[in-house]
Amino acid sequence: MRADPGPLLTLPIADALHAACKAGAGEWRGSFDLDRSVTSARLGADSWHWRGRDYPYPRKLRPRTVYHWDGGDFAPVSRFSGALIKLVPTDWGAPTFEIDGIKMLPTAQLSPFEDARRKVALVAPHGRTVLDTCGGLGYFAACCLEAGVARIHSFEKNADVLWLRTLNPWSPDPDDDAVGGRLQLVHADISEAITRIDDASVDAILHDPPRFGIAGELYSQQFYDQLARVLRRGGRLFHYTGSPNRLTSGRNVPREVQARLQKAGFQARPALDGVLATRR
Secondary structure, eight states: OOOOOOSOOOOHHHHHHHHHHHHTOOOEEEEESSTSSEEEEEEOOOEETTTEEEEEESSOOOOOOOOOESSSEEEESSSEEESSSEOOOOOOOEEEEEEOOOOOOOOOSOOOOHHHHHHHHOOBTTTTTEEESSSSSSSSHHHHHHHHHSSEEEEEEHHHHHHHHHHHHOOOOOOOOGGGTOEEEEEOHHHHHHGOOTTTOOEEEOOOOOOOTTTTTGHHHHHHHHHHHHHHEEEEEEEEEOTTTTTHOOOOHHHHHHHHHHHHHEEEEEETEEEEEOOO
């Protein structure tokens, strides 16, 4: 699954390369994989050398954009097919992504990866089978693997988001030997795919859907009934909600979600920026 993006650049990294070259340095040491590691590049007057090949110095990079080597130039990690989807760097290393300018992961207070780790801990995935309904960049899955999950079934509807994952070094690769076959990543709409999952076949669920206005079906009573059906009794569900529209309309989406989950057969309460529920 994992592509070879070559060096991943952002505007600060490009500026650092240019500055080191201008200062006459023969080498620059830093990260070319969004702070996953630190390596060295050998600097020349017209190009720089990294991991066996030469690259031109990048020109006119935009802020809030990650670039990868497309074989001829540094291109933004973005696609447009009905909506603009792009990988966006953060101060924390692990990137977020945007769809038509809407940030899909929180980054203001902490790393989106650390945010995922806190939420995953609520469902205690060690040794269990977990359903990850909306895989996104795979941070829930990565944290479950880190926590010793037995198996995680992850679904992602958007093909462009799956493409972002192939270039994001923070996204887990199902084919990585270290994963050991524990991650099953499926390109499918969970609102349809869940009907094919067996009753009481998962031990925990992580549900991080897009906002209600984009994917209202993932907040419906019918879908919550399906979540209750596939989750064993006593199993935990964390449902990210945020607090959309609270200031503009007074609507309380977390409270609405909590009520529907309780109707579906869960005990539910607010937790972090969502709802934590246990199957009765």
